Amino acid sequence: MLPHSSDDVRGALYIVATPIGNLDDFSKRAEQVLRDVDYIAAEDTRHSRKLLNHFGIEAKLFSIHDHNEKDKADYVASLLDDGKNVALVSDAGTPLISDPGYHVVHALRAQDHKVLPVPGACALVAALCASGLPTDQFFFAGFVPAKSKARCDLFESWKKQSGTVVFYESTHRVYDSVKDVEKVYGDTAQLVLAREVTKTFETFLSGTASEILTKFDDDANQMRGEFVVMLHFTEENTDESEQEIKRILGVLLEDLPVKQAAAIAAKLTGEKKNGLYKMALEMQGD
CATH class of the missing domain: 1.10.10 (Arc Repressor Mutant, subunit A)
Known part of the structure; x- marks a missing residue:
């Protein structure tokens, strides 16, 4: 029997990581836990249903997303009090990492409920370990602001940050974000952009902000997809x-x-x- 499977424990919440692209990254333990639990709380039930159907997993789903998770915390607690096991999944990757779930986990921990991690794919870790940038210290900033002024103010604050800074960006804003990096840092920082990590068109772009912008201008396809952006000052x-x-x-x-x-x-x-x-x-x- 797998350690910490849902057959071992009753009344627990499992934080289950799901693939960010390549379905072969779905662990045997994660698959087994999703088969065993009584309920699955999903960021988007329609999205998660496709993953479950692919692996032939039947489950009772309900939604936990940014707009309802504070209200859902009591409901999850009541299920655990009844001895039910619940799994929490996001649309892709590890829940709570720039995804919903914090308020639920915080509330359950405060009530001494069991919360068990089932680790797996996480875009920021996957991108960082393959970036070639320093990994001994890093700061994860999640998604950066949509407005240029707020974005530049945030980038300015990172000048005091040691290690590599990591943030997520969308296809619609990645050009403007890199442009703002150039505005704040000039060419004093090294950038690595990981695009579509573990997916068919996975690409790593490296260089200064101006060099990355040139690559975007030369090939607009390099701006498509989901991005992990990593920034680091060079020693020089x-x-x-x-x-x-x-x-x-x-x-x-x-x-x-x-x-x-x-x-x-x-x-x-x-x-x-x-x-x-x-x-x-x-x-x-x-």
């Missing part, structure tokens, strides 16, 4: 930024005490004052 650009900060500090230290120089440099560069204070002390020591 980090060095250039640090040199500029040291130059500013050096000028200020000629006429100001360390604390005041660090405070003014923080306002000019957007860096943290404590870090600049330590840098200034090191510069004076040198």
Whole structure:
């Protein structure tokens, strides 16, 4: 018997990952859990019904989506209280990762109900591990704003973010999003766009924002599909930024005490004052 199958436990919610494209990525455990549970809560019951029919799984479905999940939390809790097992699935990939389900899981955890993960496909992890960008630290931003001003403000805030930044984008906005990356970063960041991950036309595009835009202009087909966008500063650009900060500090230290120089440099560069204070002390020591 599979560990943590729905035959082992009663009154549990299973968070079940489903394929993001290639149906062979559907795990045996996920398939078995969906066969065994009493109910399946789906983001879109019509979409999930197609997957279940493909694998010959009969199930009682009900919907949990962005607009009803707070209300559905009590209903799911009542099913678990009755000893029923429920599986939560999204349209594709791992539920709750830029998909509905957080409010349900949060409420059930607060009531000490069993919530069990059944891991599998996740677009951001699949894309990141094949991107060639650093993976030791990354920040996932979900879907970015639709409006350019809000998007640029968000991109600006990432300048203080260490590691690789990952976000999702649609075919209708990917060009404008990359254009805004270029507006905020110029060519100081490396981009990798993973398109249609695990699907027939899976493609990875790499380069600076301007290079990616040129590829879009040359072939409009490269803008079709669902995108995972990954952004990372290159080491060379980090060095250039640090040199500029040291130059500013050096000028200020000629006429100001360390604390005041660090405070003014923080306002000019957007860096943290404590870090600049330590840098200034090191510069004076040198």
